Amino acid sequence: MPDVVSVNAVTPAFADITTVGVGGRIGVFVQPRDRVGLIEAVEDADSRGLPLCVIGGGSNLLVSDGDFPGVVVRDARQGVSVPDEVAPPEGGEPMVHVNAPAGTNWDDLVSYCVRMGLIGVEGLSGIPGTVGASVVQNIGAYGQEVGRVVDSVEVWDRQDKVTACLRASDLGFGYRTSLLKRTMYQAPAVPDDRFFPTPRYVVLSVTLVLRHGSAARVGSVQLAGALGVVPGSVLPLGRVRQAVLAVRAGKGMLEDPYRYLTDWMGSCRRAADLEEALTAVQDDIHGPGGGRVLLDRHSCGSFFTNPVISREAAAALPEDAPRYPAGEGGRAAHVPMVKTSAAWLIDHAGFHKGFALGRGSAAALSDVHTLALTNRGGAGSDDLVALARAIQEGVDRTFGIHLIPEPVTPGINLV
Incomplete structure (x- = not known):
């Protein structure tokens, strides 16, 4: 059975378990330590008609300061396994499968x-969150996206009440989206009446297919510029x-590793990897940015997605x-689209x-x-929402482009 912290005991607030440090008190907090317990926790909440939030690392989440009257489930399972040979057989296939439960910290993997x-995933180093959340969001950076190396995702289907194995071709990966994420929304940033803030498909585990090699x-x-080499090196x-x-x-896009020394986050990272992150941030704190380094990390990461617009709008x-x-x-088939930079639009x-x-x-x-909205200490959800809306209105007024928030926003309307 899952470990449960009930409404009658001390429960965390979302502020305790999100990277931005904002959000109200949680009704029931559940940390399943096995696959069956995770499914049971989700099914129990659904069967009782309770609001359900399955949370990963809390890095892509901005929640209202009001009390959350439902159930928050956080997968407590950790670990990485390699079903194939870790070392490639002589003259054999250079590909290898890597499997991890949804609750595994992404950067630990x-x-x-x-x-x-x-x-295959080295360019995705340092992205906050968990393995389960990585495929919902189709995380990407520096020329890589997780969707390109996904072999399969095991899920619990909340609608049909069955487990399923979804192949990469089933998952509809796109820029910061997937079939999993799309089940939460009627339209961009418009929550689905049934599956929000948790998708229809709850990720149980992820299998990636990577290549053997040392470079x-x-x-x-x-x-390439940061490494002082030419692209393709x-x-x-x-x-x-x-x-x-x-x-x-340097962009403030790593999480604050000290959050993993708190009571509610203490078991969520591999000890050796956490120690490495703590050592690295100490070097940053004693550098030019000083103590403000950590304040820049108290965010949801990139708050708005880069707009994908028509050629005419881009021109x-x-x-x-x-x-x-x-x-x-677009509405018409085979219409070429253009992506522009949300950070550039905000700044300009x-x-x-x-x-x-x-x-x-x-x-x-x-x-x-400019793409990160940060909690400088004691911010509430209303403070961040007011800032986000001001930016949306300013960009809309200046460029005629409406920015879509990237985080999941229970209890908050930022359409």
Whole structure:
């Protein structure tokens, strides 16, 4: 049976278990330690008609300060396994499968893969959250997306009350989205009446397919610049990982590792990987940014997705606005789309690094990245919502583009 903290005992608030440190008291908090317990916890909440929030690392979540009257389930299972041979057989297939339960910390998995010489996720180093959340969001950075290396995802189907194995081709991966995520919404940022804030399909475990090797090709121009090489260069996996972590740290896009020393987060990371993160952040704290380094990390990460717009809308933007091919979409079939930068739009609409609605406000843009809305200490959900809405309105007014929030926002309307 799952470990349960009931409404009659001390329960956490969302502020205790999210990276932004915001959110109200939780009614029932459940931490299943096995696969059956996870399914039972989800099914019990659904059978009683209670609001359900299955949470990962709490990094992509902005919750209202009001009490949450339902059940929050956090998968307490950790670990990584390799069903295949860790070392490639001589002359054999260079591919290898890696499996992890949904509750495994994502960066712990990346660290493991790099140590084992498994290529394909090193560019995703340092992204906060869990393995389960990674496939819901289709996390991506520096030329890689998790959807490109997914073999299969085992899920609990809340509608049909069965487990299922979804192959990569079933999951409809796209830019920061998947079939899993889309079951939560009627339209972008418009919650589904039945499956919100938890998808129809609850992730139980994920199997990736990676390549054996000790070095990886650097496809990202930004990452190549940080490494001092030309794009396409092949470098040792460990060096690539450390460069990614350094770039993310410089943008405030790593989480605050001290959160894992608190009562509610203490069992959520592998000890050796946590120690490495704590050592690294100490170096940052004693650097030029000082103590503000941690404040920049108290966020939901990237708060808005990069808009994908028509060619006509892209042509109307200023000449120096970023433009990237974004495949096809729109109401008509085979319509070429363009992706632009939300961070650029925010900055050029007048919301610069460190922007706040008032002097000394507890909510402000990060000092190092305009795409992160941060809790500077004591911020409530209303503070962050007011800042987010001001930015949405400003970008809409300046460029005619409406920014869509990336985090899941229970109890909050940011359409």
